[in-house]
Amino acid sequence: MTGWNRKDLIAIYDLDPEEINLILDTAEEFKKVSGRRIKKVPALRGKTVVNLFVEPSTRTRTSFELAEQRLSADIINIAAASSSLTKGETLLDTARNIEAMQVDFIVMRHSAVGAHYFLADRIRCGVINAGDGAHEHPTQALLDIFTIREKKGRIKGLNVTILGDILHSRVARSNIWGLLKLGANVTVAGPSTLVPHEFDSIGVRVCDNLPDALEDADVVNLLRIQHERQRAAFFPSIGEYASVFGLNPKTMRHLKPGALVMHPGPINRGVELDSKIADGPQSVILEQVTNGIAVRMAVLYLISNALSR
Amino acid sequence: MTGWNRKDLIAIYDLDPEEINLILDTAEEFKKVSGRRIKKVPALRGKTVVNLFVEPSTRTRTSFELAEQRLSADIINIAAASSSLTKGETLLDTARNIEAMQVDFIVMRHSAVGAHYFLADRIRCGVINAGDGAHEHPTQALLDIFTIREKKGRIKGLNVTILGDILHSRVARSNIWGLLKLGANVTVAGPSTLVPHEFDSIGVRVCDNLPDALEDADVVNLLRIQHERQRAAFFPSIGEYASVFGLNPKTMRHLKPGALVMHPGPINRGVELDSKIADGPQSVILEQVTNGIAVRMAVLYLISNALSR
Amino acid sequence: MTGWNRKDLIAIYDLDPEEINLILDTAEEFKKVSGRRIKKVPALRGKTVVNLFVEPSTRTRTSFELAEQRLSADIINIAAASSSLTKGETLLDTARNIEAMQVDFIVMRHSAVGAHYFLADRIRCGVINAGDGAHEHPTQALLDIFTIREKKGRIKGLNVTILGDILHSRVARSNIWGLLKLGANVTVAGPSTLVPHEFDSIGVRVCDNLPDALEDADVVNLLRIQHERQRAAFFPSIGEYASVFGLNPKTMRHLKPGALVMHPGPINRGVELDSKIADGPQSVILEQVTNGIAVRMAVLYLISNALSR
Numbered sequence: 001m002t003g004w005n006r007k008d009l010i011a012i013y014d015l016d017p018e019e020i021n022l023i024l025d026t027a028e029e030f031k032k033v034s035g036r037r038i039k040k041v042p043a044l045r046g047k048t049v050v051n052l053f054v055e056p057s058t059r060t061r062t063s064f065e066l067a068e069q070r071l072s073a074d075i076i077n078i079a080a081a082s083s084s085l086t087k088g089e090t091l092l093d094t095a096r097n098i099e100a101m102q103v104d105f106i107v108m109r110h111s112a113v114g115a116h117y118f119l120a121d122r123i124r125c126g127v128i129n130a131g132d133g134a135h136e137h138p139t140q141a142l143l144d145i146f147t148i149r150e151k152k153g154r155i156k157g158l159n160v161t162i163l164g165d166i167l168h169s170r171v172a173r174s175n176i177w178g179l180l181k182l183g184a185n186v187t188v189a190g191p192s193t194l195v196p197h198e199f200d201s202i203g204v205r206v207c208d209n210l211p212d213a214l215e216d217a218d219v220v221n222l223l224r225i226q227h228e229r230q231r232a233a234f235f236p237s238i239g240e241y242a243s244v245f246g247l248n249p250k251t252m253r254h255l256k257p258g259a260l261v262m263h264p265g266p267i268n269r270g271v272e273l274d275s276k277i278a279d280g281p282q283s284v285i286l287e288q289v290t291n292g293i294a295v296r297m298a299v300l301y302l303i304s305n306a307l308s309r
Numbered sequence: 310m311t312g313w314n315r316k317d318l319i320a321i322y323d324l325d326p327e328e329i330n331l332i333l334d335t336a337e338e339f340k341k342v343s344g345r346r347i348k349k350v351p352a353l354r355g356k357t358v359v360n361l362f363v364e365p366s367t368r369t370r371t372s373f374e375l376a377e378q379r380l381s382a383d384i385i386n387i388a389a390a391s392s393s394l395t396k397g398e399t400l401l402d403t404a405r406n407i408e409a410m411q412v413d414f415i416v417m418r419h420s421a422v423g424a425h426y427f428l429a430d431r432i433r434c435g436v437i438n439a440g441d442g443a444h445e446h447p448t449q450a451l452l453d454i455f456t457i458r459e460k461k462g463r464i465k466g467l468n469v470t471i472l473g474d475i476l477h478s479r480v481a482r483s484n485i486w487g488l489l490k491l492g493a494n495v496t497v498a499g500p501s502t503l504v505p506h507e508f509d510s511i512g513v514r515v516c517d518n519l520p521d522a523l524e525d526a527d528v529v530n531l532l533r534i535q536h537e538r539q540r541a542a543f544f545p546s547i548g549e550y551a552s553v554f555g556l557n558p559k560t561m562r563h564l565k566p567g568a569l570v571m572h573p574g575p576i577n578r579g580v581e582l583d584s585k586i587a588d589g590p591q592s593v594i595l596e597q598v599t600n601g602i603a604v605r606m607a608v609l610y611l612i613s614n615a616l617s618r
Numbered sequence: 619m620t621g622w623n624r625k626d627l628i629a630i631y632d633l634d635p636e637e638i639n640l641i642l643d644t645a646e647e648f649k650k651v652s653g654r655r656i657k658k659v660p661a662l663r664g665k666t667v668v669n670l671f672v673e674p675s676t677r678t679r680t681s682f683e684l685a686e687q688r689l690s691a692d693i694i695n696i697a698a699a700s701s702s703l704t705k706g707e708t709l710l711d712t713a714r715n716i717e718a719m720q721v722d723f724i725v726m727r728h729s730a731v732g733a734h735y736f737l738a739d740r741i742r743c744g745v746i747n748a749g750d751g752a753h754e755h756p757t758q759a760l761l762d763i764f765t766i767r768e769k770k771g772r773i774k775g776l777n778v779t780i781l782g783d784i785l786h787s788r789v790a791r792s793n794i795w796g797l798l799k800l801g802a803n804v805t806v807a808g809p810s811t812l813v814p815h816e817f818d819s820i821g822v823r824v825c826d827n828l829p830d831a832l833e834d835a836d837v838v839n840l841l842r843i844q845h846e847r848q849r850a851a852f853f854p855s856i857g858e859y860a861s862v863f864g865l866n867p868k869t870m871r872h873l874k875p876g877a878l879v880m881h882p883g884p885i886n887r888g889v890e891l892d893s894k895i896a897d898g899p900q901s902v903i904l905e906q907v908t909n910g911i912a913v914r915m916a917v918l919y920l921i922s923n924a925l926s927r
Contacts, residue, residue: 037664039666046346062696070692074375074379097574269711354656355656356656359680383688385684387680402884
């Protein structure tokens, strides 16, 4: 294929490598926009985006909103708590109402896996997945992969380790699919309760000890350990997790000096990641944040072109 | 009269037929804007609108906000929970503060009937009623009447039935005044506890059984039955209501094949309206949503012109 | 000095008189913008402002947001409740993330004194203090001083009385520093529990009775008495406060006829201020609100110029 023909972005799993590379190449151009004195292009002027966050989010919603503003779109934010959804309206009715308002895009976070596909089949708006349960978070994976490609010059043949609660992580799933499609070697690591061996059936290496997981890694991508909805059944304690699987000056010895340290944020300093590493020379965590806007601008732009064809 | 001279829109009751028609004609022009590739005109550029929703609303607030964006206005959203109102400031002080910030419009939803008139008399801003208690919801009626006129080519002489909780409905009141002013024949129908016979004194037919209410109707406009603040005292049960006054394939037999089915949303599927009808060929519910933006753009535009004179 | 070289505005205490006057002079120009038919200039087009209100505020946040809109900035609002801060992220991590999104300004309200300095030293964004605990609220003082200068033609030599809960007030502190720097004579007055005599060490007159406090005043600036977080330990009752330190037709006899009455809002009518005075000819309370936007536009504009140098 030679272009982008999708009106939706729901899962990295659905994309072929050319589509992923097209997003990354387009994002490279948009990254320049945010570096200018006037951080704005008129690409989406007069288009409307609804950010429908049925699960709350500051970080991802803000990144999307900035991407939308820098493309000059008109923006409506709808949060779950304030929405008609709480008046018993179905999600489909909400979406059809949004469509009837001649909205061009729905950027949605929703706990139900499948909700995005369901809507995308039934409405003309572009549907962009901003996270669905433990399924996928495609723009997070795209910004992670963009950051790796920018720093390492390629994805193919790199060894990427994803570390933490793989079982419950949509970030992990989206990264795994994207990295495999582009030819990286992926290792997933963490306590065996959170990283079941069944993962090897999808083509990743499963590893239950940190030294092995880090040894040949060119990149280590750490997942957030969820304090707030304690995974009590899955590991003994936060302190235990930090000492066995946390990245700190001691465990860093296993990692190559040139390897990248990544994290989708927000960081639990002292749990999965020690401050010395988070703020150290191998960390590209804040560059991930910067690149998130470029990647989201690229996705909105490509879909907008497809919609207007 | 040959134009629009009001700085406020508070009640359909206050308008004469020429004013209503002027809004509808203006809305026809604005409807085209939302169908364009660039859904935006500069009519309200550099004007400020405050959406002050002292009662929460997603649907109406979003429709107003889209109308404002497509007119290029600057927009401030103030929700009750976050407002100085909770610090004991009076509504008049809040409004005077908004006025002092050189705001042009206050779009307000408020539970107190009379609040809009009270403010409109005391501040220079245009005041637009987005719903006040059980009194009026003028832009909802205007979008309903716009939709009927668009589909039927006229209002005069049409038989319009409004069905449901007439007693507590601002949507019903605004529709009744607008339809009567434009020469329609209006029937209100529902359980007699919710549709007291006193309504006949304002020139509408009161009907307490569905077959009679639907028989000659060209349009049936269904009101939402309020699950959440159960009208326990007014009818035996939701199931009972659905079977006696709900519109479903069985009760639809009483309605002419060409009659329009309308609903202000959000729909309680299976209560006042069966899914087969809501999604069927006679339903114009989503067109009402589309038209809501056009009507609100027209109201803002006409008032803006009046304010700058 | 001949210009503005700061990337942050955190405290009036830090400014020299020339800097304060430069803000006031710039605000005079921006005040004209809000009086135009098109209330908008492109000065901050393509710049991004994050309003980070870790303590809630409608009034100040709205004033800043209007100032930002009228400068054509792109705006992100982050409220505490919805923020990553509640996921245990540190304030510095939140700010670094905002910076990584190539944001130009953080307008922040935060209960912790020192939080703004801490961030300003560590990030490139301009940091504007929208209130920090009981420390400072610099833009409130600037709008108060702007209003006095506009009405009285000067600040030097004027007698300004600040009345109320001086001990807990950031508005009082910012006003005191600004007024003293510009050569006014400042009196602070109120119950001695709320206006300790130690204040005289910073060059203000301390007064514990209303007649003396008002006698020679050219301006009296009333502070809000906090109903909601009752200062139970500090004075016997609201009624007692109102009768001894409230401004009403009876106590107004002590004030010169030409003296200005100011209040930062929201007013507790009948407590610190009687309605007759609030709405009377000496009150400039609503002009303060109008001037707030001009002053905030000036601060954003001056910092924006400094940032782009």
